[in-house]
Amino acid sequence: MSKETFVFTSSTLRSLRLQREMLEWEDRRRAAYRQSASRRYQPVSRSLLSLPSPTRRPQYCRDPAVHNALYTGDLARVRSIFKDEATANLIVETLSEELVWSAELGLWVLTPQKKHTSPLCITAARGYRDCVKHLLLQGAEVDAVVGGKAALHYSCANHRAECTRLLLSYSANPNIISEEGLAPLHLCTSQETLPYLLLEYGALVNQNTRDRRASPLHVAAKHGLDDHVKLYLCYGANIGHRNREGETALNAACASADRPEEAGRYYRVVKRLLESGADVQVAGRKNHTPLHNACSNCHFRIVELLLQHGAEVNVSNCAGYTPVDCAVQAVEDYLEGEPERMLKFCALSPRTMEVILNSYDRILSCDSWVESVSPEVWQEHQVFYDSALGLVNQPRTLQHLARCAVRKQLGTRCHQGIAQLKLPSSLHDYLHLPFEGYLK
Known part of the structure; x- marks a missing residue:
């Protein structure tokens, strides 16, 4: 065997195939987005007095010393490097080797991949508040989307409260959309994230992701975040909204409750949604009702809760299976979760x-x-x-x-x-x- 090759296991090959499909899908999606954006742009005639100033040509920085100052939060060096608007809006470029599918060669090859971000995004993601403030004072564009996301996306996803508050106080748009079609609220996917800051500054609680049409309530329910669900409902979240696959937040919560160690979190989310008026009969992907999903996860407490709120036990999904059928099929996969406690239902x-x-x-x-x-x-x-x-x-x-x-x-x-x-x-x-x- 050549020294330049190595054996792939079946699981590795499957993962690489899925990665290739995701990369191809992402390329198509971004191309369609750029084409759509170019169609929406229509030049408007202006008088000579109102002509905009020439667009600043982006400057790229590949200097490892500059990268190191930003990634380590070295405030003294950041101050010495970023002294004006031009430097504060540099595009930081990094190069990394990634496995990419080559259709021409018919195999996976290591290919250099360029990644772009900004000084503001780097420091906001790592919580370097003083560095973020310095960059903003030097004229860094607070809503610049570089490398697919804005600084606010990074600070919210990494639950950097001080940086998030600082960016919002400098007029960051709480509803700014990333290239993937996500608003900052959609990136609040853990208990530590801080959606209340975004809501205080005008984030739209019913804003949907571009591709899947999922609301922040869907995201919170999917991740079992009871406090987030409670907050969104207080701000008027639409509990009956259905995403592109027809699922409500209740469907998402029941489908995601597949780990016995997280059973309590999802039970509280489902209980809150039901008490707030969620429809227990709505069928989503593959015509699964919340009861189908709960039975597929052998989550007996959620099953009991759904039944108490009138869930239909004899409805069939697209494959003709009832909730009991789903429970029987899944029981061997959830022995640690004590699925025998569901036996009283059958x-x-x-x-x-x-x-x-x-x-x-x-x-x-x-x-x-x-x-x-x-x-x-x-x-x-x-x-x-x-x-x-x-x-x-x-x-x-x-x-x-x-x-x-x-x-x-x-x-x-x-x-x-x-x-x-x-x-x-x-x-x-x-x-x-x-x-x-x-x-x-």
């Missing part, structure tokens, strides 16, 4: 219960669902329910443990992988968790 269906309980290598407890079974149903399916109770905290058979190990190893490729195993048809059926009417 305890009256022994067939569903059998599939779910057989997804475990042991049955820890039946307390979460046993009381939900009516005496009539218990009597009709007594063999199954008695077998389930009899296995609580008892070892399962070696055959069942082997089945659990094989299914866990196959993961999301379970059904496809089982068909490729060279096993007798009876074992194929056994791995697919067939209905037997009892547990063993």
Whole structure:
């Protein structure tokens, strides 16, 4: 093998392919944006007295010493370098090697990539308030979009409160749009970000992203930010707004609640949205309702909350699956989140219960669902329910443990992988968790 080459794993190749697709999509989007912007520009005849002053030709800086002064926040050196409007508006250019897909060569190659930013963007992103103030006093353009974003985008995304307040006090536009179509509010994606500063200075709470048509409320709900959601609702956020895929903020919150350690955050967001009048029946991407999303994440508390607010349990998504179907399909991926606590919602269906309980290598407890079974149903399916109770905290058979190990190893490729195993048809059926009417 040549020393200049190295082996790509399948996951690396998949990531590189996705990156190539994203780069191609981004190139097309930016080209369309530039073309649209050029169409919107219409020259206006002016008298000689009102002719604008000649546009200043941009100056590029590639000096590592200047870069170092900005990135380290060296105020003394910044003051000595940036002494006027021309230097304060320099375009800082950096060069880095990136893997880029070459259609001509048919492979990924390391290609030098130029990146542009401004002194104001660099210092605002890192919270160097004194450097930001000096640049502004020297005439730095507060709303200049260099390299795709303005200084306010960077200070908000990196939750630099002092720099954000300073930029706004120097008349920074709180609704300025980046090349990606994002306003500063859309970059408030963590608990530490400070949307209240932007709102105080006139940020539009219902401004949407250009491509996905997502509002700040969508962004806050997607990231489980209850304080942000509360603030936006107080400022009049449209709780019923649907993005380009037809999803509301409630859909976004339920779909994103996929980590057990963050369950409490998303529960509070969903609770607040429902109490504020969010429609629990709205279906978004792939015709998923909030209940479909919550069941797909095995988030039993959100499921219970949605049901209390009238969520429809029998509605089907575009693939014909009900919320219970989504829960059954996802149960193996969320064993740490105690999905067995969702069993009380399907305890009256022994067939569903059998599939779910057989997804475990042991049955820890039946307390979460046993009381939900009516005496009539218990009597009709007594063999199954008695077998389930009899296995609580008892070892399962070696055959069942082997089945659990094989299914866990196959993961999301379970059904496809089982068909490729060279096993007798009876074992194929056994791995697919067939209905037997009892547990063993």
